[in-house]
Amino acid sequence: MKSVYQDSYQHLKPAIDNAVAHFNDIGKSLHDGRNVVKAIEVDGELLNFKKFRKPNAINKIVYKFFRKSKARRSFEYATILNKKGIGTPDPIAYIEEESTFNFGTSYYISKQLICDFTYRELINDDSIKDKEQILKEFTRFIYHMHEAGVYFLDNSPGNTLITKVGDHYKFALVDLNRMKFYDIPWDDRLKNFERLSPHKWMYEVMGHEYATLSRKRPEETIEQMWSCTQDFQKAFHRKKRMKKKFKSIFKGNK
Known part of the structure; x- marks a missing residue:
């Protein structure tokens, strides 16, 4: 050992x-x-x-x-x-x-970190309040991470823990074994949001906040961020269909 x-x-x-x-x-x-x-x-x-x-x-x-x-x-x-x-x-x-x-x-x-909820629950749980505020503060957290040269490859809904502290929210990343460290270009930064939600309204909030922090055009930032997400969703569901198809073929050949 x-x-x-x-x-x-x-x-x-x-x-x-x-x-x-x-x-x-x-x-x-x-x-x-x-x-x-x-x-x-x-x-x-x-x-x-x-x-x-x-x-x-x-x-x-x-x-x-x-x-x-x-x-x-x-x-x-x-x-x-x-x-x-x-x-x-x-x-x-x-x-x-x-x-x-x-x-x-x-x-x-x-x-062991005790959190209030994860980003996944933020997507699915309608009882959670302050969603827009949480998304803005989360975007600042990701912006700080990018500015520090950290690219989290597994930036997905289950890997961010969220805890309310006073009137604000703290974020903590888990499942850390896939990361890169480099000076992150603009396209990579927006692509890093692609796995976070199927809902466009969430990208409208995050894209506007990230554009404001980066001194970029909000409309173009939102459009590019959402386009990355749609491409990811298409590829994800295509892969899922292929796996299902291969499983059925395999079962049929038994």
Whole structure:
């Protein structure tokens, strides 16, 4: 087992190592799919454990010798976000199971952040108030991220946690293993919004706010942002139809 901890959390290492050893039997399950996410109390602190599924035969070699694991990238990217003042749950550690020539399971551990809702709920829950204000403040958050040279590849509805603090809202990113760091051009910036909503009115709010912050024309910004979103939606549904078609063909050939 290889483990790397933030200096300020070194004192939790024995308890976290023990929690990983008994991962299947403890904690509260938050997500159980391709990866498993649990909230586990460790020495009086509630922590978030993300267990990444064991890679396939090729990726076992890739992650061992050529590429950083998803857990390590999550930890390192969260550390970068913290330094840049971009919200994300505090990174604590990453742990990797490996042998001389192989890579196994990996874990990313962070503080468990209790939020009021996610961006996905902002889309779907009509009981949430201040939606326009939230979208404007979220857009400022994304603008700050872009200005800091951070491009979040998984900028999708389930990956932004939202918490009301006083009269304003705070945002925190999760699922961090896919990011790029560079001087982000205008077209890439607007494309980074493409996965966030199927509703044009939300892009009218976000596009106008982003244009104001960037000193660009609001109408053109909204149009380009919405065009990126439509292209993404078309590609997404096309891929979904193809997968469904292949599944039916496969079943028919059995």
